[in-house]
Amino acid sequence: MSDRPVCPRCRAELPAAAGRGRPRLWCSQVCRRAAYEERRAARSGAIGLRVERVVERVEKPVVCVEYRDRVIELHAPSPDPAQAAAIVLTSPRACRDVLDGLADAATLGSLHRGEHDATVRAAARLLTALRAARLLA
Structure with a gap:
């Protein structure tokens, strides 16, 4: 069959x-x-x-x-957050969409202190890693 x-x-x-x-x-x-x-x-x-x-x-x-x-x-x-993150990390376009969404949220002021402190720290670590890898000026 x-x-x-x-x-x-x-x-x-x-x-x-x-x-x-x-x-x-x-x-x-x-x-x-x-x-x-x-x-x-x-x-x-x-x-x-x-x-x-x-x-x-x-x-x-x-x-x-x-x-x-x-x-x-x-x-x-939707999958749990860990599964969703694994799916996003396998797709360059999905990674870009997530980062663009975070940038837009930061521009609009919707990344609230306290609630998004860990997200902001992770973004700062990403910037440091990109600079260390000479992928960002």
Whole structure:
């Protein structure tokens, strides 16, 4: 059995993801359109329909909320701070975003004394380390 998700209408295996964006729900335009027409008819009371998503394997926990005519996926809770820091440190862009956010907070005066003392000390250590490594003038 494959680990790929299946179309909730015809149970055909969905094609592999082609890139970024929302994951596919329907195997084809034909199934997507037919499901839309069925949901539209169900809203008017013509027929009953229940869309059910079957998932074989979950890499990332997701909470699903099922409504009468659609399934909404909610992201799992954020990781704990240590896990989040490890994730950020592996991404140069995420590191930059965090540092830019701290700089903006400092400029706006939202890094309050007491509450953010450890953050300010860590930023000072970072500046000292950057200068020592000759990465900052």
